[in-house]
Amino acid sequence: YQRRVRGDIIANENTRRDWKMSHDEDLIGQFVIKHRHQTEIKYFQDLLVDTPKHCRHQYMLAFKELCLSRGDKELFQTIEKWTVPEFPVRGDQLIKELGLPKGPLISKYFYLAKTKWKENHYTMSREEVLEYLKSEYEKAS
Secondary structure, eight states: OOEEETTEEEEOTTHHHHTTOOHHHHHHHHHHHHHTTOOOHHHHHHHHHHSOGGGHHHHHHHHHHHHHHHTOHHHHHHHHHOOOOOOSOOHHHHHHHHOOOSSHHHHHHHHHHHHHHHHTTTOOOHHHHHHHHHHHHHHHO
16 A cells, blocks of 8 residues: 655655654654645544544544644644543443334434534433434434
């Protein structure tokens, strides 16, 4: 595979080895390159919400490097102080409370619910999320 920096192809799959970069340094570099044009706080909040808890420390390191590279200390401080909300519904609750069958349908509705929750700035309660899913499931049936 090839990576681009400032529009120029600078490396191939051997870059990390050739430059003696650690795996973490490579991930941080990829993060900075991928997200360098994003400026919206909500964009980074959504990324953080979607990042598994055990990976959030790595995300914050990469995010810090991105902000440092742009000289945007304020954006970093805003995200650093933000408390990551937890999605109020689990997949097993969709089966139990909505009567959804086990299988790929759970993933579809879980994704749909989480997307709606994020669109509403993480303010929907568990009951609101379940009610939304119930109406969506009934529409599809």
